Amino acid sequence: MDSETQPMQISPDQQLALSQGRCDTPFALLGPRPLAEGQWLTVYHPDLARLSVIADGGAVELPRVAGDLFAGPIPEGPYRLRAQAGSGAEWEFSDPYAFGPVLGEMDLHLLAEGTHRHLWRALGAHVMTHQGVRGTHFAVWAPNARRVSVVGQFNRWDGRRHPMRRVGQGVWEIFMPGVVEGVQYKYEILDAQGGVLQKADPVGFGSQHPPEKASVVRDITGFGWKDAAWMASRAGAQDRRAPISIYEVHPGSWRRRMDDGGRPLSYQEMARELVAYVKDMGFTHLELMPVSEFPFDGSWGYQPVGLYAPTIRFGPPHEFRDLVDAAHRAGLGVLLDWVPGHFPTDAHGLARFDGTALYEHEDPREGFHQDWNTLIYNYGRVEVQNFLIANAVYWLQEYHIDGLRVDAVASMLYRDYSRKAGEWVPNKDGGRENYEAIAFLKQMNVTAYGEAPGIMTMAEESTSFPKVSAPVDAGGLGFGFKWNMGWMNDTLRYMSRDPVHRGYHHDLISFGLTYAYSENFILPISHDEVVHGKGSLLHKMPGDEWQQFANLRAYYGFMWGHPGKKLLFMGCEFAQPEEWNHNGELNWLAASQPLHQGVQALVRDLNGLYVGLPALHARDAEPEGFQWIATDAAQSTFAWIRRGDAGDAPVVVVCNFTPVPRPDFRIGVPLAGHWREALNTDALVYGGSGMGNLGGVQADGPGQDGQPASMAVTLPPLSVVIFVAGAGAGEGAGRGDAKDGDPDGAEAVDPDDLAKD
Structure with a gap:
């Protein structure tokens, strides 16, 4: 008799391997096997009194052959199983070992090659119909494991019950009929040393609420996007010549529902409230601190465990899509903080995933972040x-994310980052550059x-790593933009000094222009500046309360007039007086106070001006867009010109960083005629003294x-x-201008009107 038509004989050693959870070839032993007439079925299922087969319209008991092993002949064709426990409870289920593989040769080839750009479509947990039955396909990469099982609510977390099929080079898979959306699961891994690990899914689309650690099956198909207009036009809104003003948000602490236990807003509530607020404030983009699932709230998301799972703290994946969709329909781009630089050591995460240093380095001199106690x-x-690059593509494609802000790039570029001599391993040429990380970042950007x-x-x-925002084919890393950390540090140091001393540190303001065009820069005032004892932005400013507010207003005016895209952390837009607290919400009570x-x-209004005037944004990264008029260290004054393309009205920005008013302050300008005072940070409407230029000069x-004409202007204190x-003398003044003797000024600037100037 042909071996393919014989009853399956399982040896005592194989039976023992099944019962001890050591079997790495379950599909060779379990499931149906053709006979000359009908088929032979073998089932391993612990803790059953009886097991029956429902096939061909009837039910027959499957004999117990040894321990928890059942086997015998059954009719040809599809079948289901009926289990009976010792308590008498009964249930029916389909046999996972009756189903063939889901992954095809191309998937396995690309996974082995490390070039599967849509890796999440092969690995992870996918709700699907396979061989006519609804269930979930599970697949995971664990090349050094001796056995991998999927465990969950459906099998009492017992790794003996559903060991997976090994396919390709280190991939394990199984189709679990009847497992649907919302089911919790993990992978149980028998490592090479005989240890048993339970791990969350590295490519799982959902997780339990922390501190619980299981993955959750989420069906991420079938969302009805309504953002086609935005997606078709966003390239123009994100070009380096576009106005880009970013509002950075920690989703868990922007607002909280104090009438509901102080919980954070859900994604759907953010879709209504946060989107409306950001749009009203005139920002062009919303940047979310990391939303990939993370175990510890105090990490703010920068130590992720589930890179493919939007955190369940605010809702399931489709509700996160609701937030993105709402932002797009409001004309806002959505950016995500993305963390490919390191991951935490939590036992259920990637650390020694299959018992070996699989995702990390074995040598802690290469693989351990001393600053953060994380793995590299x-x-x-x-x-x-492949895992990381596909993750970037995943967020961009599956969630229509418009951009990724890559965290801690400096720590990736250098092998000696924050390490002493002897604590790091040089590259193959004996240097400190991390060639592998550099190649990864280039490939990530290209992809x-x-x-x-x-x-x-x-x-x-x-x-000062070169060409961070230059194209890869020009020798760069390929990023679109780079955060200008030097500008942020220098200018905040300057602003924190008493005005009487600022003249001795004049270069802290001007130095940024010596390298402003070496990269496509974003000027960031981020969360890092208002945490860990640094205090609020407001209280970095010197002087009494009025002077602190005046200094901060002047700083914002300087920032929005300076070349570079803008980024401001939540709360800074209304001068929150306290340092940011991730466990609470912003001080919205303070936001209701006049100053x-x-x-x-x-x-x-700065956002409106910035968006409406091409001179303030179109040539942010081009030296032709900026020209100094004058700087005076003794008076702590600065004046410069911003230019757009031919036909765009030039803009002049004048700063007075002392509390001394300066009437009849004469500066050169590129054009004779009327210059409208488009914005004055000292206007009464902003809480200033109301000193101004009567709408223009x-x-x-x-x-x-060095300019062909000049004008005498009034510079208010700290402004x-x-x-x-080009604005005619009869045109309306900008918001806060002293117009017709009224120090309150006029209504807000209309960006559409500004664009016509």
């Missing part, structure tokens, strides 16, 4: 690169821009400062005044 990805392993046209990537990079409302109104003086050329 092994970028030299193609499968790890992301190729797979999701119109997106943008940003590097949080604090060193705070004034700062909020200023930021709103006439440039009717002789050439000065920035922005002038726009």
Whole structure:
């Protein structure tokens, strides 16, 4: 008789391996096997009194052959199983070992090669119909495991019950009929040393609420996007010549529902409230601190465990899509903080995933972050690169994310980052550069821009590493933008000094222009500046309360007038007086007070001005867009010109960083005629003194400062005044201008009107 038509004989050793959870070839032993007539079925199922087979319209008991092993002949064709426990309870289920593989040869080839750009479509947990039955396909990469089982609510977390099939080079898979959306699961792994591990799914789409650690089956198909107009046009909104003003948000602490136990807003509540607020404030983009699932609230998401799972803290995946969709329909881009630099050591995560240093380095000199007590990805392993690059594409494609801000890039670029001599391993040439991480970042950017046209990537990079935002084919890392950390540090140091000392530190303001065009820069005032004892942005400013507010308003005016895209952390837009607390919400009570409302109104108007005037954004990364007029260290004053393309009205920005008013302050300007005072940070409406220029000034003086004309302006104390050329004398003044003797000023600037100037 042909071996394919004989009853399956299982040896005592094989029976023991099944009962001890050591079997690594379950599909060779279990499930149906053809006979000359009908088929032979073998089932391993612990803790049953009886097991019956429902087939061909009837039910027959399957004999127990040894221990928890049942086997015998059954009719040909599909079947189901009926189990009976010792208590008498009965249930029916389909046999997972009756189903063939789901992964095809191409998936396995790309996974082995490390080039599967849509890796999440192969690995993870996928609700599907397979061989006519509804269930979930599970697949995981664990090449050094001796056995991998999927465990969960459906099998009492017993790894003996559903060992998986090994396919390809280190991939394990199984189709579990009847397992549907919302089911909790993990992978139980028998490692090479005989240890048993339970791990969350590295490519899982959902997780339990922390501190619980299981993955959750989530069906991420079938969302009805309504953002086609935004997706078709976003490339123009994210170009380096576009106005980009970013509101950075920690989703868990922007607002809380104090009438519901102080819980954070859900994704759907954010879709209504946060989106409306960001739109009203005139920002062009919303940036979310990491939303990939993370175990510890105090990490703010920067120590993720589930890179493919939007955190369940605020709702399931489709509700996160609701937030993105709402932002897009409001004309806002959505950016995510993304953390490919390290991961936590939590036992249910990636650390020694299959009992070996699979995702990380074995040597702690390469694989352990001393600053954060986290593990560093092994970028030299193609499968790890694939895992991370596919994750970037996943967020961009599955969630329509418009850009990724890559965290802690400096720590990735250098092998000696935050390490002493002897604590790091040089590269193959004896240097400190991390060649593998550099190659990874280049490939990530090439792939992301190729797979999701119109997106943008940003590097949080604090060193002078060259060409971070240059294209890869020009020798760069390929990022669209780089955070200008040097500008942020220098200018905040300057602003924190008493005005009487600022003249001795004049270069802290001007130095940024010496390298402003070496990268496509974003000027970031991020969460890092208002935590860990650094205090609030407001209280970094010197002087009494009025002076602190005036200094902060002047700083914002300077920032929005300076070349570079803008980023502001939540709460800073209304001068929150306290340091940020991730366990609470922003101080919205303070936001209702007049001085705070004034700062909020200023930021709103600065955004309107920035978006409406091409001179303030179109040439942010081009030296032709900026020209110094004059700087005076003794008076702590600065003046410069911003230019757009031909036909765009030039803009002049004048800063006075002392509390001394300066009437009749004469500066050179590129055009004679009327210059409208488009914004004045000292306007009464912003909480200032109300000193201004009566709506504008006439440039009717002789050439000065290398310019063909000049004008005498009034500089209020601790202020920035922005002038726009070409507005007729009869046109309305900008918000906060002293117009017709009224120090309260006029209504807000209309960006559409500004664009016509």
